[in-house]
Amino acid sequence: MLCCVFFLSIRRVRPVTVAADSKAAAGLPQHWDWRNVNGVNFVSPVRNQAQCGSCYSFATMGMLEARVRIQTNNTQQPVFSPQQVVSCSQYSQGCDGGFPYLIGKYIQDFGIVEEDCFPYTGSDSPCNLPAKCTKYYASDYHYVGGFYGGCSESAMMLELVKNGPMGVALEVYPDFMNYKEGIYHHTGLRDANNPFELTNHAVLLVGYGQCHKTGEKYWIVKNSWGSGWGENGFFRIRRGTDECAIESIAVAATPIPKL
Numbered sequence: 001m002l003c004c005v006f007f008l009s010i011r012r013v014r015p016v017t018v019a020a021d022s023k024a025a026a027g028l029p030q031h032w033d034w035r036n037v038n039g040v041n042f043v044s045p046v047r048n049q050a051q052c053g054s055c056y057s058f059a060t061m062g063m064l065e066a067r068v069r070i071q072t073n074n075t076q077q078p079v080f081s082p083q084q085v086v087s088c089s090q091y092s093q094g095c096d097g098g099f100p101y102l103i104g105k106y107i108q109d110f111g112i113v114e115e116d117c118f119p120y121t122g123s124d125s126p127c128n129l130p131a132k133c134t135k136y137y138a139s140d141y142h143y144v145g146g147f148y149g150g151c152s153e154s155a156m157m158l159e160l161v162k163n164g165p166m167g168v169a170l171e172v173y174p175d176f177m178n179y180k181e182g183i184y185h186h187t188g189l190r191d192a193n194n195p196f197e198l199t200n201h202a203v204l205l206v207g208y209g210q211c212h213k214t215g216e217k218y219w220i221v222k223n224s225w226g227s228g229w230g231e232n233g234f235f236r237i238r239r240g241t242d243e244c245a246i247e248s249i250a251v252a253a254t255p256i257p258k259l
C-alpha cells in the first residue's frame with residue numbers, strides 16, 4: 001500500500017475562473033459514473049501497484065485506458081504499461097514516485113506501449129523496451145481548470161463528463177488505509193490561511209454523486225491497490241470540500257487511439 005507522489009499543490013488563486021466553471025457545472029447530471037453510462041462500462045480493470053511507488057503511473061495509464069474506450073465506444077480496449085514509465089521515464093523517479101502531469105508529457109514525447117509488451121514487475125528494472133511494439137501517444141496534457149492552481153470541484157466535473165476520467169492526487173492519512181466502504185473523509189484540521197496543500201498519492205477520478213439520505217456529495221475514485229481493497233478497488237470521498245486536497249491538482253491527457 002505505497003503512496004508515491006510528494007509535492008505541494010495550490011488551489012483557488014483565481015476565483016473568477018472557478019465562478020465560470022461553477023455556472024457551467026450547474027447544468028451537468030446529478031450523478032455520473034464512467035463504469036455505468038446507460039449500462040456501459042468505460043473503465044479498465046483495477047490493478048495493483050504492489051510494493052512500488054508507481055501510483056502516478058497507474059493513475060495515468062488508467063486515464064488513457066478509459067479515454068481510449070470512450071473515444072472509440074469500447075471498440076479499442078488497450079491496457080497500457082505502467083512499467084514503461086517506471087523503468088524508462090526521465091520525468092519521474094521510478095518506484096520512488098512521480099507526478100502525473102509530467103507523465104502526460106512523457107506520453108506525448110515518447111509514447112506508451114501496451115502491458116503485454118512490457119509487463120509490470122513493480123521494481124526499478126532496466127528500460128528494456130522492445131522496439132517492435134506499437135506506441136500510443138497523447139495529443140495534449142494539461143492541468144484541469146487550465147493552469148496550476150486553477151483546479152476546482154466544478155472544473156473537475158466538467159472535464160470528467162466531457163472528456164473522461166482524470167488523474168487526481170490526495171494526501172493519504174493512516175485512517176485511509178482502513179477504508180472499507182462508504183464516503184471517506186478525514187477529520188484532521190488544516191490551516192485555512194495556507195494555500196499550499198500536501199499530496200502523496202495519485203488515483204483516477206471516474207465519477208461523482210450525492211447520497212440521497214444525507215445529501216453528502218462524493219467523488220468515485222479508482223485506486224491501484226487491487227480489486228480486494230475498498231469498494232471493489234474503488235473508493236468514494238467527500239466532494240466539494242477539497243477533502244485531503246483531492247480538488248487541488250487534477251490533471252488530464254488526451255490519448256490518440258489507433259487508426
Ligand SMILES: *[C@@H]1O[C@H](CO)[C@@H](O)[C@H](O)[C@H]1NC(C)=O
Nearest residue numbers: 039040041070072073074075
Ligand atoms: C456504441 O456501442 C454500443 C454497443 O456497445 C452501441 O449500442 C452504440 O450504438 C454505439 N454507439 C455509437 C455512436 O456507435
